[in-house]
Amino acid sequence: MNSLIAIGAGIAVFCALGAGIGIGIATGKASEAIARQPEAAGKINFTLILGCALAEATAIYGFVIALMIIVMLK
Amino acid sequence: MGDLASKLMAELECETVFTIPVFGGIGIAESVVVTWIIMAILIIGAIILTRNLKIDHISKRQAVAELIYTKLTGLVEGMIGPAGKSYVPYLTTVLLYIGLSNIIGLFGMKSPTKDLNVTIALAVMSIVLVEAAGIHHKGVGKWLHHFTEPVAIVTPINILEVFTRPLSLCMRLFGNVLGAFVIMELIKIVVPVFLPAVFSLYFDLFDGLLQAYVFVFLTSMYIAEAIE
Numbered sequence: 001m002n003s004l005i006a007i008g009a010g011i012a013v014f015c016a017l018g019a020g021i022g023i024g025i026a027t028g029k030a031s032e033a034i035a036r037q038p039e040a041a042g043k044i045n046f047t048l049i050l051g052c053a054l055a056e057a058t059a060i061y062g063f064v065i066a067l068m069i070i071v072m073l074k
Numbered sequence: 075m076g077d078l079a080s081k082l083m084a085e086l087e088c089e090t091v092f093t094i095p096v097f098g099g100i101g102i103a104e105s106v107v108v109t110w111i112i113m114a115i116l117i118i119g120a121i122i123l124t125r126n127l128k129i130d131h132i133s134k135r136q137a138v139a140e141l142i143y144t145k146l147t148g149l150v151e152g153m154i155g156p157a158g159k160s161y162v163p164y165l166t167t168v169l170l171y172i173g174l175s176n177i178i179g180l181f182g183m184k185s186p187t188k189d190l191n192v193t194i195a196l197a198v199m200s201i202v203l204v205e206a207a208g209i210h211h212k213g214v215g216k217w218l219h220h221f222t223e224p225v226a227i228v229t230p231i232n233i234l235e236v237f238t239r240p241l242s243l244c245m246r247l248f249g250n251v252l253g254a255f256v257i258m259e260l261i262k263i264v265v266p267v268f269l270p271a272v273f274s275l276y277f278d279l280f281d282g283l284l285q286a287y288v289f290v291f292l293t294s295m296y297i298a299e300a301i302e
Contacts, residue, residue, distance in 0.1 A: 053288045057242065060249035067252070 009069045015062025022055040105189035112174050154294035161297055169290045176251060176282025185251055193248040197240035200293040208300035243292060250285045254278065
């Protein structure tokens with residue numbers, strides 16, 4: 001039973017896949033934008049950090065669900 | 075590892091510090107007590123900063139108070155727009171409270187935002203404010219009608235949004251604070267010296283303040299959408 005719980009928690013962390021792809025795309029585009037317009041770097045950085053914080057939430061949901069699986073089923 | 079697991083369990087449960095002996099005992103959780111401490115810090119800070127305010131020849135203390143006030147309200151007003159000016163004081167208060175409660179973990183206290191009940195309460199307050207703002211600005215009829223926009227077929231999704239928005243708000247805040255805590259504990263096990271201090275700068279200070287900002291940003295975005 002314990003190993004099944006561990007596998008379930010591991011699968012829940014697959015959520016992080018989406019966050020990783022999303023933040024990767026966002027950062028790539030942000031570097032492109034800064035290369036094109038270096039004077040707007042401050043604004044772009046700010047938007048990037050905000051977007052990353054929002055995209056990160058998906059990974060956080062996965063973490064919360066994994067933790068809940070472990071805590072509730074144990 | 076077993077030690078860490080039991081420690082995590084202890085962190086997830088909100089302990090009752092003491093019980094008020096009325097109505098069969100009201101339990102006071104640890105997060106409530108830490109919230110009282112945060113309230114005391116904010117109130118005493120506000121009283122000290124706003125004593126003897128003058129119009130001319132302002133003191134340094136008043137200059138600091140004015141700087142903090144204009145910066146914070148300017149930040150929130152930039153997010154919500156001029157139409158939602160009457161919601162700025164509430165949002166600024168929430169920003170101060172969440173920011174302070176996220177970084178109070180640095181001083182050895184348990185952050186109230188690590189308690190799921192606190193973040194649920196904050197999210198419910200936000201969604202009630204959003205819907206109330208919509209009713210106040212549009213009237214009941216128009217507010218009900220906005221559920222059927224842009225086309226009638228999306229009505230169930232619009233109604234579902236009333237419940238998923240606070241859920242995502244509270245889970246984002248809770249998960250981030252708890253996740254930062256778990257990672258910090260793991261780092262402390264692997265390298266007990268120096269490295270935790272560096273990572274604590276990111277996870278406790280930067281991420282804590284960023285999450286407070288994100289919470290207020292999303293709430294103000296919802297309000298701006300509701301009153302437009």
